[in-house]
Amino acid sequence: MxxxxxxxxxxxxxxxxxxxxxxxxxxxxxxxxxxxxxxxxxxxxxxxxxxxxxxxxxxxxxxxxxxxxxxxxxxxxxxxxxxxxxxxxxxxxxxxxxxxxxxxxxxxxxxxxxxxxxxxxxxxxxxxVSGMLVKLKLENVILAADVSSTVSFPSLKELSLVSIKYPGGDESVTKLLSNCPVLEDLFVDRWPDDNVTVFTVRVPSLKILYLCDAPYKDSDNGEGIVIGAPSLETFTILDCTDGFFIIENEMPNIVKARIDVFYGHSGKILGSITPVKHLCLCLSSFEHSYPGGCVFHRLVNFTLCRCDKQWLNLLMCVLRDSPKLQTLKLDQHHSSRANQPKPSPCCSEPSLVPECLISSLETLEWVDYEGTKEEKEVVEFILRNGRCLRKVTISSKPTAPEEKLEMIKELTLSFRRSPICQLVFN
Structure with a gap:
């Protein structure tokens, strides 16, 4: 000492x-x-x-x-x-x-x-104490009523709001964020009874946004989200509600995005983030949710959750519209939705092979592979056409040894028809 x-x-x-x-x-x-x-x-x-x-x-x-x-x-x-x-x-x-x-x-x-x-x-x-604050995190509190109109956070760059109640409702959120002129990082995890109907994030300086909307919100009361953040570089949206969703600006600087929504918002979101490089996508309803005519011209890393019954349609759309894709991961985030019965796939093999399979895709990772008919078809299609593939990793769900052995035999057979360098089965 x-x-x-x-x-x-x-x-x-x-x-x-x-x-x-x-x-x-x-x-x-x-x-x-x-x-x-x-x-x-x-x-x-x-x-x-x-x-x-x-x-x-x-x-x-x-x-x-x-x-x-x-x-x-x-x-x-x-x-x-x-x-x-x-x-x-x-x-x-x-x-x-x-x-x-x-x-x-x-x-x-x-x-x-x-x-x-x-x-x-x-x-x-x-x-x-707000004048010199650079970081502010509040959790499970009630904001003072009408204080946002007189408070300024001129130096605040990081703000975290977890399970907050806003006595002033929608206006409290709008005024609070408008008084943060240099805010760059916003983390919001909403509480169902937060007293806000339309949660508006209109911050021109914002670069990172994580927004987890409150489940069990009553969409019949006009619940919704409005985002006006043209400078976003990292965007995460987890939305379990069926309210409206408005994005006021495109996001030309977007690099990373995670979109996890249960209803039909995704088309409005995806159409605003086409410059994204790294995308993780989970939808509960593909129908009418994918924007037509868009191209993810910079996308190199794509993760897709297969919880939606039409995940194959979504996969083929993204492969078609991502000419520079290098890494593809097929995952299973939501076991509750994954256990629902799935109909036969709605998507047949495309007449034109996606450009990324021919010229850029190097890595395929499949998590919780079950060896279903549609899964086999997807693997064979990618292996058969993936001219630049270097590594394929397949991780199966816990299953009987004889079933796993059969999966390995089938995958090995497909592997022999492909010029890929390495197949790993976990």
């Missing part, structure tokens, strides 16, 4: 920053005189209600109050609260006022839903 104590102060502070909670950081004050006040300069504070085992009422709140008052670092790189039933919105308000002049760069407030019967309402004083 004496050797560590002789390290420069900035290194000691960095070491203390790696401790899991502020309670652990404060405990180091008893090590020696050198460490007695060192904790007051640590730029990262984590207050975790779960670490506070004492049942004395108010002990956690008192610890947070005192430690924040004694803390002297002019800049707080990270301030995190993991709270439960021992904390209230009044406590959060007091702590916010305490650090309002401390130049907080990252603020995290997470409420443990399992230990907290009522969500706290974030007090308006919390937004006193």
């Amino acid at each position: 004496d050797r560590i104590s002789h390290l420069p102060e900035h290194l000691l502070l960095k070491i203390l920053s790696f401790l899991p909670s502020t309670k652990d950081v404060v405990a180091t004050m008893v090590l020696s005189k050198r460490w007695q006040f060192l904790w007051t300069l640590v730029p990262r504070l984590v207050y975790d209600d779960d670490d506070w085992n004492t049942r004395e009422e108010g002990s956690f709140s008192r610890f947070v109050n005192i430690s924040l008052l004694l803390h002297e670092a002019p800049v707080l790189e990270s301030l995190q609260f993991n709270l439960g039933e021992n904390s209230s919105d009044v406590d959060i308000g007091v702590w916010a006022r305490t650090v309002s002049r401390r130049h907080v760069r990252e603020l995290v407030i997470e409420i443990d839903r399992s230990s907290c019967t009522e969500r706290p309402v974030l007090p308006k004083s919390l937004y006193l």
Whole structure:
């Protein structure tokens, strides 16, 4: 310990920053005189209600109050609260006022839903720390009513909103995001009772968007999503609802996209992301959902979930429209949908071989291969026409040894008719 104590102060502070909670950081004050006040300069504070085992009422709140008052670092790189039933919105308000002049760069407030019967309402004083924030994460809280009209986040680049309720409804979301002029990364995981009918993301600077819409929303009430983010580079949409979906701009800079929707939104989405390079696609209804006339001219990596009964139609459409495709993965994300009975395939072998099979496709990976008639036909079609294939990996579902052996024989036979270099069967 004496050797560590002789390290420069900035290194000691960095070491203390790696401790899991502020309670652990404060405990180091008893090590020696050198460490007695060192904790007051640590730029990262984590207050975790779960670490506070004492049942004395108010002990956690008192610890947070005192430690924040004694803390002297002019800049707080990270301030995190993991709270439960021992904390209230009044406590959060007091702590916010305490650090309002401390130049907080990252603020995290997470409420443990399992230990907290009522969500706290974030007090308006919390937004006193908004001026220097670069990262903000809120989980399982209620935003203060009408505060978004007066709050500005001029430096905020990353925003995470998980299970949030917005008392001001649609307007609260719109105003909140409009007050983030340089926002680049937005993560939204909606709560069914969030009080929002149309969730609008209209942020010109946004580069990364993850949006998980709340299941069980009532589409009869005009539920929907509006996205206006022309600068997006990474886009993830998980939508279990049957509401409307509007994309206001094309996304010329899009690189990665994951589209996982249960209804007919996908055509509107796919038509806006044709420049995408890496695409993961899962649809529950292919009919009327694939945009006609589009070409994925930069797509090199494509993953398709086979949960939809018409997955073969969708696969052939994407192969046809992706002339530079290099890697194809056929997966099975949703076992609940995969167990539904499937009709015979609706798609016959195309008269023209897709260009990507002739000139670019190098890798095929098939997860949960079952050896059905349509699966065999797809494998044979790709092996027969894939002139640039280098590796094919097939992973079967758990099955009897004799059935697996039969699969291997059939695949090996198809493999011999193909110029590919390597076949791997897991």
